[in-house]
Every structure is written in structure tokens, then in C-alpha cells.
Amino acid sequence: MLISQIITPEGTTIVAAREVGGKAREVLGTTSVRALALEAARTGQSLVSVIEARGFGMEIDLETVRNEGRFLPPITHPDPAHLHLTGTGLTHLGSAATRDSMHKKTTEAAEETLTDSMKMFRMGLENGKPAPGETGVQPEWFYKGNGTQAIASEQPLISPSFALDGGEEPEMAGIYVIGDDGVPYRVGFAVSNEFSDHVTERINYLYLAHSKLRQASFGPEIRIGAPPEDIRGTSRIRRGDQVIFEKPFLSGEANMSHTFANLEYHHFKYGLFRQPGDVHVHMFGTATLSFADGIKPEEGDVFEIEVPEFGLALRNPLKIAAKEEITIRSL
Template sequence: MLISQVRKEDGSVIVAVRAPGETARAVRGAESVYALAMEAANSRRSLRDVVDAKGFGETIDLEEAYSQGRLLSPITHPDPAHLHLTGTGLTHLGSAATRDAMHKKATEATEETLTDSMKMFRMGLEGGKPKSGEKGVQPEWFYKGNGTTAVAPGEPLVSPSFAEDGGEEPEMAGIYVISDKGVPFRLGFAVANEFSDHKTERVNYLWLAHSKLRQASFGPEIRIGAAPEDIRGASRILRGGKVLWEKPFLSGEANMSHSFANLEYHHFKYGLFRAPGDIHVHMFGTATLSFGDGIRTEEGDVFEIEAKEFGLPLRNPLAIAAEEEVAVHQL
């Protein structure tokens, strides 16, 4: 089942659900995906059961709503400060050739000559998929922002005026709510663009935290339930309506050095991230970047990321923010 949110002309929200390839229907009496998810989490029922119990109303043309700019992020919080955008890196094996090269380098190089990134990657290969009941190695982790930096599908991803670069990262994101008792529940997965500043990161890896403090987008639909083992999608950049760059991307545990369960544990082990009522959108990393192929994005470029099992493609144009004067004043 795929679930999404559409804004009506009066500003109210329609929750729409559908099976892949079918027409969406409105969920009767649903105020938001968040409200449905919290009802499911607090009653220990599946989201699918909660949706089915409410029943369905009018059909919704999601493509038309998308073209009219009425698709919202597929989950939003009434208080954006309680939606957290986070992610993990160095989690994907990439192509077979890249994987072989990484294995060779990781196993033949000495500990002293490995970069910190390669050490982290090797740790994931060795301990990122623990057996049931065991604790695996923790991944690289980063913070992106809260709900104020979550951009709806179709809306511009805005790069700060001080940024060196604004580039896409096609990823899968896990979507979670925290029940009233502080228990994390996963709704499902969505396509995400973990928008980053790769030139800043490249200067020095210790600037990674700075490079990740950017907007992000996910959706337009959430695929309820577990993710497929082998996810195959496409990432492209359009300039002037024509494809400038395009490449397949792989995700799912068959293409990862960590299991989703291990990445989830190392995020939610912190009590900070189990605050009742919060939403978490946690992005799981990628091995595919246009930046790595020498592409330099420009204002007006359109990012498009899709994976057929996850509904409509995610599209966002790139915008550049005007320069701001920032000063701290003494009280």
C-alpha cells in the first residue's frame, strides 16, 4: 500500500492510499498521515488495519495534484520542530566493480594507511549485519534538520548562498513515529533526496556535519511495510527540460553493508530520539552521486528520483538563496 497527502483548495488535507499502479482513494475521516500513524502506534494495530477500518471515499488523481503543486510531504507534524531529518552514510556496497575494489582495498591495506571513511566502511562490512540478538557496529550518522527543512515534492530545494555546491543523494528513507509510551514504530519507506554540499565535504571530512545541514525532500508516497531486499531505481538531473545526467541507483539490504534493523537500533538507542509524538525521517545512504561524475548543478536544474515500488517519482528544482546578513546582538 502507498500512502500520501494532498492539499485541498481550502487548505485541508486529504490522505490518499492506493496499490501500486492503481488509482488513489481518500481515507474517510483521516486528518493526516501523522494522525493515522499515531492511532496505529498507540493501539498497537497496523497502519493498514487502521486505514481499512476507516474506509475509502472519492478517487484522487495524484498526477494532477502533483502538477498543480498540491502534493505535500507524505507525513508532516503539526509542530515542525518535532519532525527530525537524520541519516547514515557509508552503508551501501555500490556496483559490483566498486564493491570488489573496496573489498580489496579494505582487506589488503594496513590499518595505518586506511582513511577514516574506509575504516568505517570496513567496519560495516564486518559487523553491519549482526545475527538476531546480537548488536552490530554503529554507522556514520548525521543530522540534517527538523520539519522546517523538509521540502514537499515538487517544491524547490534551496541551497544557501554560502554553499559551495548543491547536489542530490538518491536514498531510501525510513519513516517512523514514536508512540505515547516512547516506542518507535516504522510506517514504511519512501524515496528521498538527501540534498548535500559535496564540495564542502570534500575539503575536509570534519566538515561533513556542515555539508549535511541542508534541506531534504522525500515521497511523494510512503510504501507501507517492509522494504524489498533489492531496490533498483533511477536518479537523473534535467536542465532546460532535457536529461543532463542519469544513473541507476541500488538500495535494499541486498545492496547494503548494514541491515535496516542495525541502522534503526543505533539511531533509536538514544532516548533523545524516543520522545513521544515525534516523527523521524531517517535516510539510509547511497552509492550514486552526480557529483562523483563531475556534474556541477545550476539553479533551475530539476532532480528526479524514482523507484517503481515506491510510487510517483520525487522531483525538486534547485534554487539558490539570496545572501543574508547574519549577526549576533548582545542583550
């Protein structure tokens, strides 16, 4: 089942649900995916069962919703500070080559040794898929922001005026709510654009934290349940009526050096991330970047990330923020 959050023409919020390839219908009696997920956690039911028990109302044309820009992020929190955007890197087979080329040392001696990126990637290959009951190696981890940085499909991703780059990262994101008992509950998975500043990151890998403090988009639909082992999608950049970049990308555990379970454990092992009622959107990495092919996105370009099994394509135009004057005042 696929679920999404939509603003009606009258300005109210509704939840829509459909099967892959099917028609969407309003889920009766709710305005929040988070509320549905917490109800499932509290009652011990599956999320699909909770949705089906609510019943379905009017049919919704998702193409019209998309064209009118009425999608919300597919999960939100009434207090954006309690929605966490985070991610992991160097998790996909092949991703190390892109990262390593960005972080390559310039001296001859350094080129004869493994970079830190390659060391991290090798650690994942060796122990990123532990046996059941065992703990695997922890991945690279980063923080992107809170719910104020979560951008709906069709809305612009805004690159700060000081950024050196604003590029896409096509990824799968896990969507979670924290139950009243402090247990993380997985809602499902969604397509995401883990928007980043790759030029800043390339200067020095210790700038990774700076490069990731950017907006992100995910959805517009969440696929409930376990993801396929082999996920195949397409990442594009459109400039006007031309496609300036198009490349397939792979995800799913068949194409990863870590299991989703291992990545989830190393995020939620921190009590900070198990606060009841919170929402987490955790992005699992990619091996495909237009940056690696020498593409420099420009304002007005549209990022498009598509995986048919996960619903409508995620689309966001790029916008460059105006320069801000930052003043620090003494009290």
C-alpha cells in the same frame, strides 16, 4: 499500500491511499498520516487496518496533484521542531569508493593507508549485519535538521548562498513515529533526496556535519510495510528539456553493508530520539552521486528520483538562496 498527504484545491489537507499501480482514494476522517500511525500504535493494529477501517472516499488523480504542486511531505508534525531529519552514510556496497575519492589524502604515505572513510566502510562490511539478538557496528551518522527543512515533492530545494555545492543523494528513508510508550513505530519507507554540499565535504571529512545541514525531500508517497531486499531506481537531473545526468541506483539490504534493523537500532538507542509523538525521517545512504561524475547542478535544474515500487517519482528543482546578512546582537 502507498499513502500521501495532499492539499485540496480548497486548501484543506487530506490523506490518500492506493495500491502500487492502482488509483488513489481519500482516506475518510483524517487529515494526517501521523495521526493514523499513532492510532495504530495505541490500538495495536496494523496501519493498513486502521486506514481500511476509516474507509475511502473520492478518487484522486495524483498526476494532477503533482502537476498543480499540491503534495505535502507524506508525513508532517504540527510542530516542525518535533520532526527530525537524520541519516547514515557509507552503508551501501560501492559507496565507499565515491566517498574515499572525496576524502583521499594527498601525500604518498597517506595513499598507502586506508582513509577514515574506508575504515568505516570496512567496519560495516565486517559487522553491519549482525545475527538476530546481537548488536552490530554503529554507522556514520548525521543530522540534517527538523521539519522546517522537509520539502514536498515538486517544491524547490534551496541551497544557501554560502554553499559551495547543492547536489542530490538518492536514498531510501525510513519513516517513524514515537508512540505514547516511547517505542519507535515504523510507518514505512519512502524515496528521498538527501540534498548535500559535496564540495564542502570534500575539503575535509570533518566538514561533513556542515555539508549535511541542508533541506531534504522525501515521498511523495510512503510505502507501508517492509521494503524489498533489492531496490532498484533511477536518479536524473534535468536541465531544461535535456537530461544531463541519469544513472541507476541500488538500495535494499541485498545492496547494503548494514541491515536496516542495525541502522535503526543505532539511531533509536538514544533516548533523545524516543520522545512520544515525535516523527523521524531517517535516510539510509546511497552509492550514486552525480557529483562523482563531475556534474555541478545549476539553479533551475530538476532532481528526479524514481523507484516504481514506491510510487510517483520525487522531483525538486534547485534554487539558490539570496545572500543574508547575519547579525548577532548582545542583550
